[in-house]
Amino acid sequence: MSSSGSKTQQIRSLSDLEVVVDTDFHLTERQEDFLPYLDDPFDSLLNRETGGDDYGFLSSLFPSHGMLGPVTIGKVDNPPVRTKRQVLDGKELIEWDRAIVTPTLNLYLGGVHHHELAAALASAYNEWILDEILDPDEGIYGAAVVAPQRPAEMAEEIDDRADEEGIVAIMLPSSICNPIFGDDKYHPIYRAAEDARLPIMMHNAAGATMIRFPSQWQAMKRQLPIHVTAHPMMHMVNIADMLTQGIPERFPDLEFVIQESGLGWYPYFMRRMDHDYRAAKYDAPLLEKMPSEYLADQFYLTSQPVEGDDDPAYLQSVIEAFDGQNNLMFSSDYPHFDFDMSEEILKTIRGNFEVDEVKNIYGETAEDLFAF
Amino acid sequence: MPDDEPAGADADAGVEEGNTDGADRGTAAEGLDDVDPDQLRPVIASGELEDGDRVIAEIDGREIAVFRVNGELYALLNYCTHQGGPVCEGLLSGTLGMDEDGTFTWDREGKVIACPWHGWEFDITDGYHLASERYRIPTYPVTERDGQIYVVL
Numbered sequence: 001m002s003s004s005g006s007k008t009q010q011i012r013s014l015s016d017l018e019v020v021v022d023t024d025f026h027l028t029e030r031q032e033d034f035l036p037y038l039d040d041p042f043d044s045l046l047n048r049e050t051g052g053d054d055y056g057f058l059s060s061l062f063p064s065h066g067m068l069g070p071v072t073i074g075k076v077d078n079p080p081v082r083t084k085r086q087v088l089d090g091k092e093l094i095e096w097d098r099a100i101v102t103p104t105l106n107l108y109l110g111g112v113h114h115h116e117l118a119a120a121l122a123s124a125y126n127e128w129i130l131d132e133i134l135d136p137d138e139g140i141y142g143a144a145v146v147a148p149q150r151p152a153e154m155a156e157e158i159d160d161r162a163d164e165e166g167i168v169a170i171m172l173p174s175s176i177c178n179p180i181f182g183d184d185k186y187h188p189i190y191r192a193a194e195d196a197r198l199p200i201m202m203h204n205a206a207g208a209t210m211i212r213f214p215s216q217w218q219a220m221k222r223q224l225p226i227h228v229t230a231h232p233m234m235h236m237v238n239i240a241d242m243l244t245q246g247i248p249e250r251f252p253d254l255e256f257v258i259q260e261s262g263l264g265w266y267p268y269f270m271r272r273m274d275h276d277y278r279a280a281k282y283d284a285p286l287l288e289k290m291p292s293e294y295l296a297d298q299f300y301l302t303s304q305p306v307e308g309d310d311d312p313a314y315l316q317s318v319i320e321a322f323d324g325q326n327n328l329m330f331s332s333d334y335p336h337f338d339f340d341m342s343e344e345i346l347k348t349i350r351g352n353f354e355v356d357e358v359k360n361i362y363g364e365t366a367e368d369l370f371a372f
Numbered sequence: 373m374p375d376d377e378p379a380g381a382d383a384d385a386g387v388e389e390g391n392t393d394g395a396d397r398g399t400a401a402e403g404l405d406d407v408d409p410d411q412l413r414p415v416i417a418s419g420e421l422e423d424g425d426r427v428i429a430e431i432d433g434r435e436i437a438v439f440r441v442n443g444e445l446y447a448l449l450n451y452c453t454h455q456g457g458p459v460c461e462g463l464l465s466g467t468l469g470m471d472e473d474g475t476f477t478w479d480r481e482g483k484v485i486a487c488p489w490h491g492w493e494f495d496i497t498d499g500y501h502l503a504s505e506r507y508r509i510p511t512y513p514v515t516e517r518d519g520q521i522y523v524v525l
Binding site (some may be wrong): 074 | 460463470486489501
């Protein structure tokens with residue numbers, strides 16, 4: 001028996017673990033919770049009783065996506081987490097010993113149009129959690145939020161918060177930034193966090209990720225990050241929408257061949273679609289079966305560029321995870337710069353798949369699909 | 373509704389039984405006429421459950437919810453097969469569908485329960501998840517007689 005096997009057998013429930021740490025336990029903060037912690041001049045500017053007509057816009061200083069999510073329409077009714085008491089209620093449910101509380105509204109901080117205000121909001125949020133939420137004696141730790149719009153000020157913020165009891169990380173809201181995070185602009189944040197020995201947590205805001213995408217793409221100044229991300233990401237965007245809009249249901253005899261995106265994202269994507277769809281059937285009313293079933297029935301994947309071709313165990317598990325024995329088709333991409341030689345997969349998989357399965361990948365599946 | 377007409381679910385026959393831990397689909401209305409009285413568990417007086425309301429009772433160690441919708445009674449276990457959430461405490465409403473013209477429709481009003489933890493939607497008339505028959509909330513036969521609502525265990 002392997003040592004890992006015996007270790008697993010010893011742990012039958014959470015109570016067998018010495019410690020459970022929840023590394024992403026969200027507050028559901030509202031502006032009204034942390035706006036009182038704003039410093040001047042924004043305190044004087046915004047925390048007034050009277051004056052001004054904001055036409056409703058400033059009820060959220062953060063960009064709003066307007067998506068009809070399950071919370072918005074009442075299908076999910078989880079309690080708010082805006083006080084320490086409510087954090088402790090969640091602790092009881094999730095059964096952690098320690099947690100790092102992370103924000104919700106402030107995940108959209110990168111989209112706040114007024115950059116100086118964004119920096120002030122980050123500081124106000126941090127002051128709020130230090131004053132009202134964090135409590136290491138109860139296992140409640142926090143990540144200090146920084147505004148990506150103002151790295152120099154945020155370096156000071158990190159310096160100021162690093163020694164506060166309960167701050168164990170920096171939260172860098174990661175989806176609405178411009179430019180993206182490889183830019184020199186962010187070095188002050190990285191340097192300050194490194195000096196403080198605080199890890200940087202990156203968390204996107206799903207409802208706003210695409211707002212800045214054209215400019216983010218423009219900001220990728222080199223080929224490497226574009227080439228790694230563009231193919232699988234664009235396929236995920238398109239196929240997720242096609243499934244949601246019921247394209248395979250509307251065109252049940254139509255088949256699609258997904259190309260040039262590698263392998264590993266695909267079994268992930270199948271399961272992620274199913275995972276979300278189970279909680280959002282109402283968003284895709286045309287579907288009659290699970291998204292992964294449409295993918296299995298009407299979609300095929302071509303192989304190049306095969307990642308992990310030096311790792312047979314990886315390739316075997318990935319190919320099996322989307323039934324590549326029946327849905328994967330060899331492709332070379334010749335003469336593009338990253339083309340695969342014909343034996344690229346073969347030499348790695350031939351020991352792990354049946355003869356018929358290898359034949360399928362190398363030609364039989366294509367013979368059937370394309371009806372030569 | 374006559375007292376002797378039980379309100380079971382009206383799910384189609386022939387659907388395979390899910391993993392429902394002894395629950396019944398509640399489809400056979402006639403089956404409740406000769407139910408063993410020992411199996412009847414009182415839930416609430418008829419007059420205390422208005423149309424559109426629900427009651428959640430602990431019965432033989434199980435939390436079971438009884439809904440009255442459009443005059444019909446439905447009983448389900450208050451335990452989501454997803455991650456154990458209190459499914460019957462969630463929003464009871466309908467769900468979006470789409471007609472043949474591609475126009476959104478509002479369907480099954482009053483018959484869709486959404487688990488308040490993750491929003492998984494189930495049809496209270498048969499307990500099935502709207503998207504997949506792999507998931508189902510156990511349902512129970514429920515009957516109303518002599519001014520009292522009973523579930524059958």
